[in-house]
Amino acid sequence: xxxxxxxxxxxxxxxxxxxxxxxxxxxxxxxxxxxxxxxxxxxxxxxxxxxxxxxxxxxxxxxxxxxxxxxxxxxxxxxxxxxxxxxxxxxxxxxxxxxxxxxxxxxxxxxxxxxxxxxxxxxxxxxxxxxxxxxxxxxxxxxxxxxxxxxxxxxxxxxxxxxxxxxxxxxxxxxxxxxxxxxxxxxxxxxxxxxxxxxxxxxxxxxxxxxxxxxxxxxxxxxxxxxxxxxxxxxxxxxxxxxxxxxxxxxxxxxxxxxxxxxxxxxxx
Amino acid sequence: xxxxxxxxxxxxxxxxxxxxxxxxxxxxxxxxxxxxxxxxxxxxxxxxxxxxxxxxxxxxxxxxxxxxxxxxxxxxxxxxxxxxxxxxxxxxxxxxxxxxxxxxxxxxxxxxxxxxxxxxxxxxxxxxxxxxxxxxxxxxxxxxxxxxxxxxxxxxxxxxxxxxxxxxxxxxxxxxxxxxxxxxxxxxxxxxxxxxxxxxxxxxxxxxxxxxxxxxxxxxxxxxxxxxxxxxxxxxxxxxxxxxxxxxxxxxxxxxxxxxxxxxxxxxx
Numbered sequence: 130x131x132x133x134x135x136x137x138x139x140x141x142x143x144x145x146x147x148x149x150x151x152x153x154x155x156x157x158x159x160x161x162x163x164x165x166x167x168x169x170x171x172x173x174x175x176x177x178x179x180x181x182x183x184x185x186x187x188x189x190x191x192x193x194x195x196x197x198x199x200x201x202x203x204x205x206x207x208x209x210x211x212x213x214x215x216x217x218x219x220x221x222x223x224x225x226x227x228x229x230x231x232x233x234x235x236x237x238x239x240x241x242x243x244x245x246x247x248x249x250x251x252x253x254x255x256x257x258x259x260x261x262x263x264x265x266x267x268x269x270x271x272x273x274x275x276x277x278x279x280x281x282x283x284x285x286x287x288x289x290x291x292x293x294x295x296x297x298x299x300x301x302x303x304x305x306x307x308x309x310x311x312x313x314x315x316x317x318x319x320x321x322x323x324x325x326x327x328x329x330x331x332x333x334x335x336x337x338x339x340x341x342x343x344x345x346x347x348x349x350x351x352x353x354x355x356x357x358x359x360x361x362x363x364x365x366x367x368x369x370x371x372x373x374x375x376x377x378x379x380x381x382x383x384x385x386x387x388x389x390x391x392x393x394x395x396x397x398x
Numbered sequence: 399x400x401x402x403x404x405x406x407x408x409x410x411x412x413x414x415x416x417x418x419x420x421x422x423x424x425x426x427x428x429x430x431x432x433x434x435x436x437x438x439x440x441x442x443x444x445x446x447x448x449x450x451x452x453x454x455x456x457x458x459x460x461x462x463x464x465x466x467x468x469x470x471x472x473x474x475x476x477x478x479x480x481x482x483x484x485x486x487x488x489x490x491x492x493x494x495x496x497x498x499x500x501x502x503x504x505x506x507x508x509x510x511x512x513x514x515x516x517x518x519x520x521x522x523x524x525x526x527x528x529x530x531x532x533x534x535x536x537x538x539x540x541x542x543x544x545x546x547x548x549x550x551x552x553x554x555x556x557x558x559x560x561x562x563x564x565x566x567x568x569x570x571x572x573x574x575x576x577x578x579x580x581x582x583x584x585x586x587x588x589x590x591x592x593x594x595x596x597x598x599x600x601x602x603x604x605x606x607x608x609x610x611x612x613x614x615x616x617x618x619x620x621x622x623x624x625x626x627x628x629x630x631x632x633x634x635x636x637x638x639x640x641x642x643x644x645x646x647x648x649x650x651x652x653x654x655x656x657x658x659x660x661x662x663x664x665x666x667x
Contacts, residue, residue, distance in 0.1 A: 131412060140409035141417070143400060143480070143500050148410070150541035151420030182542070183549065211412065214545075221541065221548035221572055231412050259528035260564055263546055271540035272419035272490065273451070276483075277532055279490035280452060295529055303490055 130199045132232045135191060145229055147213030150221065151270040153229075154178040154213075156328075158196075159237065159365045160206040165196065166365065170328040175212065178267045183223075187212055187230050195232040207366060209233040213270070240288075240367060245394065248371035248380075248387075249288035251362070253351075254278040254303070257295040258323040266326035279303040289362055291375055294323050299349045305364040306330035307372075309349065309357035310389040316353070319346040329363040329397070336396045342389070359387045369394045399468045401501045404460060414498055416482030419490065420539035422498075423447040425479040425597075427465075428506065428634045432473050434465065435634065439597040444481065447536045452492075456481055456499050464501040476635060478502040482539070509557075509636060514663065517640035517649075517656075518557035520631070522620075523547040523572070526564040527592040535595035548572040558631055560644055563592050568618045574633040575599035576641075578618065578626035579658040585622070588615040598632040598666070605665045611658070628656045638663045 133141055146152035156175055159166040172189060179186050196208055210232055217226035256278035264271065278290055289302040300318050301307055306327040308317045315337050320326050337344045354360060360372040360380055371390045373380055402410055415421035425444055428435040441458060448455050465477050479501055486495035525547035533540065547559055558571040569587050570576055575596040577586045584606050589595050606613045623629060629641040629649055640659045642649055 133412065139411060141412050142408060143402065143410050143502070145417070146545075148414070148417045148480070148482075148539070149424075150545050151539055152542060152545050155418075182546070211417070213417075221544045222552075223545065223549055224552065233412070256532060259530035261528035261543065263525060264542060269542055270417070270420055271542045273421060273533060273538055273540045274530065275490045276415075276419055276421050276492065277451070280492055283491075283493065 130234050132195045132199055134230055135195055141229060141231065142216050144216045145213055146215060146218065146223065146226070147211065147229060147270055151272075152182075152214045152223070153211060153270045154182065154184070155268055155270060156210040157268075157365055158208040158210070160200050160203065160208055161237075163204050165200075165208065167328050167332055168193075170331050171210075174268060174326065174328060175210065178269065179212075181263070181267055182214075182269070184212070184214055184228060187228065192230060192232065195230070199232050199234040203234065205237045207235045207237055209235065211270070238366065244288055244367070244370045248373035249362070250286055250374040251302070251372055251376070252282040252284075252287035252290040253376035254281050254290040254292050256281060256292065258292050258300050259295055260322040262322055265323050266320050268325050275303050288370065292324075293351070297350065299351060299354060300324040301327075302362050305362040305367065307360065307362050308333065309354055310359035310387075311353075311357050313342070313389065315342055315344045315389065316349060317344070317346055318349045327364055329365050329368065332397065333363060333369070333393055336393060340392070340396065359390050361387075361390045361393070368397055399503050401464045401468055403499055404464055410498060410500065411485050413485045414482055415484060415487065415492065415495070416480065416498060416539055420541075421451075421492070422480060422482030422539045423451065423453070424481070424537055424539060426537075426634055427477040427479070429469050429472065429475040429477055430506075432469075434469075434477065436597050436601055437462075439600050440479075440634075443537060443595065443597060444479065447538065448481075450532070450536060451483075451538070453481070453483055453497060456497065461499060461501065464499070468501050468503040472503065474506045476504040476506055478504065480539070507635065513557055513636070513639045517642035518631070519555055519643040520571070520641055520645070521551040521553075521556035521559040522645035523550050523559040523561050525550060525561065527561055527569050528564055529591040531591055534592050535589050537594050544572050557639065562620070566619065568620060568623060569593040570596075571631050574631040574636065576629065576631050577602065578623055579628035579656075580622075580626050582611070582658065584611055584613045584658065585618060586613070586615055587618045596633055598634050598637065601666065602632060602638070602662055605662060609661070609665065628659050630656075630659045630662070637666055
């Protein structure tokens with residue numbers, strides 16, 4: 130089920146700037162046990178994105194109403210919000226336009242339990258993320274880098290691909306953020322130049338700090354990863370998956386190992 | 399008038415990857431005196447874009463049929479082609495999807511004659527273009543950098559904004575390419591890291607070489623521009639506009655000065 134500006138529709142104007150220029154933002158939210166997960170963090174990122182792109186804020190109440198409608202009677206789902214600058218403007222210029230809000234509901238994908246329990250293999254993408262501080266951190270609609278990266282592999286043994294930036298630092302997965310544990314401290318790439326500031330990433334940082342774990346957001350290299358005690362990836366839909374292998378480099382994972390990852394999986398569920 | 403996959407439609411599925419990820423390409427073509435301008439160069443860029451994004455080639459005949467329909471009886475127009483990866487795939491992955499082709503016709507905008515005759519002022523944008531060699535040169539649908547840049551100014555005294563890359567080199571205008579003339583040689587920024595390889599830029603390089611003018615595609619700095627004998631911008635719709643001023647730095651232009659620009663304007667019209 131899809132609502133566009135509150136009305137049940139499947140299609141939108143092909144003059145919408147979301148299509149013409151990727152001029153907009155999105156959020157992908159999990160609904161579990163009939164409850165929207167981490168709404169306040171999703172809302173926060175959406176409004177930060179609006180500020181950075183000079184988009185008028187949507188009305189939170191209307192979005193929540195729409196979400197209520199598309200998930201009525203549903204226990205678990207993926208809710209996707211697409212928020213574009215709408216139709217109008219002259220070329221790239223955008224004065225006086227009315228944004229389009231699109232609320233979609235999809236089934237929550239089923240992943241093998243082994244992903245959470247035993248961990249996953251990461252493909253090391255050749256696609257590098259460009260440094261664009263004006264867009265870094267945002268979940269905007271310009272996602273060709275992710276599309277190109279995700280399509281470098283089709284071997285199902287890789288559950289996700291790891292992306293570095295054009296300067297070689299580790300940034301994120303194609304659809305996830307990455308953390309590593311070293312000497313009981315948590316490290317995750319800083320995202321001032323590229324990457325998406327995932328809501329689950331933010332939630333994990335909060336949970337870790339609430340549990341007296343030290344978290345460092347910094348420049349991370351592949352060499353740092355090779356020396357990690359634990360590595361995991363995260364997003365709103367998969368939550369936390371331990372990483373057992375990156376590009377044929379093995380990290381041993383088992384329910385007994387990776388104690389920090391296990392603790393965070395327990396806290397976030 | 400708009401045709402989507404050959405049928406008169408105004409709207410498309412909001413699941414189209416063109417909207418979801420900016421996963422596609424576009425072309426903006428001038429129709430003048432009932433004739434499509436520089437079709438072979440537009441077609442060439444579109445197919446290069448398809449190769450780089452792993453999109454199946456559209457059928458040239460179908461696109462030309464669609465264009466014939468939307469411009470039937472029209473003398474002058476802007477024809478915009480939008481070519482997306484269509485609906486489908488799982489997240490960023492895109493195996494087995496059917497592209498969407500959208501052909502649109504708009505009135506050719508009317509600009510003051512003084513733009514061509516006396517020249518225009520350029521605003522110097524603070525937005526910098528990121529280095530992404532995988533997308534450089536293509537006219538793809540990820541255009542947030544251009545949107546942000548174009549909206550830095552609304553003073554109508556600036557007809558266009560000049561964009562540098564994150565390393566400070568001159569790249570292009572928000573909707574145009576840029577050339578400078580120095581000692582009768584033509585210089586234009588090389589576009590291996592960012593920018594759009596404009597069809598009119600390519601046409602100008604061809605025309606210059608046919609007329610025994612030397613053309614250099616290279617790294618250009620703002621300092622190089624300050625020392626230019628002539629500067630002009632170009633695209634399919636405006637063709638060639640001399641530049642008389644960049645960010646309050648004046649270049650004298652008059653029909654008697656700028657002989658190379660005048661010659662190229664004459665050749666391209």
